[in-house]
Amino acid sequence: MTCAYVFSEDASLAAGLVTAATAVADRVHLVCPGTPPGTPPAGATSVVVLDGPPGTPPGSGVRPEAYAPALARLAGERNPDVVLIGATVSGREIAARVAAALGLALVSEATALRTLPDGGWSGERVTWAGAAVQTETWQGPAVVTMAPGHHVDPAPAPDRDADAVPVETVPAQTDTRVRVVSRAVREREAVDLADAARIVCVGMGAGTLADLGLATDLADALGAELACTRPVAEDREWLAAERYIGISGARVRPDLYIGLGVSGQVQHTAGIRDAKVVVGINTDPDAPLSGASDYAVVGDLREIVPLLTAEIRAARGSRTGPRS
Ligand SMILES: Cc1cc2nc3c(=O)[nH]c(=O)nc-3n(C[C@H](O)[C@H](O)[C@H](O)COP(=O)(O)OP(=O)(O)OC[C@H]3O[C@@H](n4cnc5c(N)ncnc54)[C@H](O)[C@@H]3O)c2cc1C
Incomplete structure (x- = not known):
């Protein structure tokens, strides 16, 4: 039985990744930082909430140093075949930290994910600024990031009782070495x-x-x-x-x-x-x-x-x- 853990702080990206994961895994566990989705996406076997570190203000973003150790610990204990992470700015860093912590292969910016007849995996990624598509294959568990814009659109929301999908809460790690001392909204020029x-x-x-x-x-x-x-x-x-x-x-x-x-x-x-x-x-x-x-x-x-x-x-x- 193939098992995938999916993580993204972006709820719609996470839902698309769950849909992509259901094509290659029998069990797909959605891991959410902070709060669970109102309705778990179609195909999710369960939801795991990584509870924000104490003192994390709502909407303060996903700090990789807080969530990567918790995700690595979870994946280390449960040994999924693939950890699929949304390739956002935070997601890329979290993926690298999780792969390094567990000694797993890291496949970056996959646009398609498949299982192979020999039990291995393959992923495609766009390279040379979009001029070519590179296919990568690997054996054994891996951490894979999928890029926004290339993920599968989420399957339609299921018509089911949200309580039917088990939700568990796991504490995220408190890392006192890095403190957010201030935040400022970057001024953007309105140009389209x-x-x-x-x-x-x-x-x-x-x-x-x-x-x-x-x-x-x-x-x-x-x-x-x-x-x-x-x-x-x-x-x-x-x-x-x-x-x-x-x-x-x-x-x-x-x-x-x-x-x-x-x-x-x-x-x-x-x-x-x-x-x-x-x-x-x-x-x-x-x-x-x-x-x-x-x-x-x-x-x-x-x-x-x-x-x-x-x-x-x-x-x-x-x-x-x-x-x-
Ligand atoms: C990971 C990565 C991502 C990148 N992403 C981007 C990106 O998104 N966008 C981007 O633009 N670049 C990107 N770059 C940089 C990119 O590789 C080039 O360095 C950059 O596009 C070159 O900019 P340029 O054409 O203005 O300068 P140059 O390459 O220096 O070209 C200047 C040109 O001006 C001509 N010229 C000089 N004087 C005159 C004159 N008086 N009249 C007419 N022509 C003249 C020269 O002949 C030359 O062809 C990226 C690079 C990396 C490594």
Whole structure:
């Protein structure tokens, strides 16, 4: 009989993981940090609540150092075939700590999980910024993280008495070495790149704030959102983190994307796969973005962008006129 323990602090992710686990395990135990779900998800054999460490304020997040030892202890005592953990920021850290504590294999960011005829397991994960799918196989128990967005949608909520699923409470560990001394909500810029119809993206080839101004003018003339590559946001801090595109940033699908001084590394272009028309402006004809563009303009953005902006403004009659 195959047994899975599922853990995520995100209730809907946890429910999806329970559904995924029922395809490979006969018994699926849902482990929840803090509070049990109102209705246990379909397929859950039981619910185990890891009671928050004393003094944990409600909604204060899942601290890996508090929950990982408790989950490792539980898994160590009950020896499931797989511990399936939601690949959130906390979940990834908890998975690594549990795997290390129990000496188990760690399979990261699986998008599909299967049992094999020889008794082993296999999992798939997307790699090379979405360009390939890698299949990993293993024998014996393992800790597996599943990525948000790739987990199975939860099965419909069961029409049953919630009391029919046993719920037990297990204390989480108190770790006094780390104390949360303050919390602050991070200010986020209200920008929705995912739904932008036009995007002007600034890369490191824009070397000065005057170059950024040229890009802003072009975006303004086009009625486009201004975006950037990761180093422009994270290293130069010219634009907010919400504005960078790529594998670790926003995924966009505009009708028009114009990259200014963007080399087009795969970590960036993974975010523009669904763009309809891609224009690259770059001094280097061999830049990867030049090869991947519908229109590759080879030249200095300082010369080309003002010309382009002027042409667009002229074609539209006025900067503030109606846009289409
Ligand atoms: C794990 C990981 C995740 C990452 N995730 C992301 C991500 O989500 N998004 C992202 O963007 N990056 C990401 N990166 C970084 C990525 O690998 C690249 O380093 C980054 O995208 C390069 O940014 P860039 O094109 O602006 O700069 P560069 O690679 O330095 O390119 C600058 C380009 O500008 C051109 N240029 C220079 N001067 C001019 C000029 N005057 N006119 C026109 N062109 C000019 C150059 O020829 C060059 O092609 C990630 C990296 C790692 C390791």
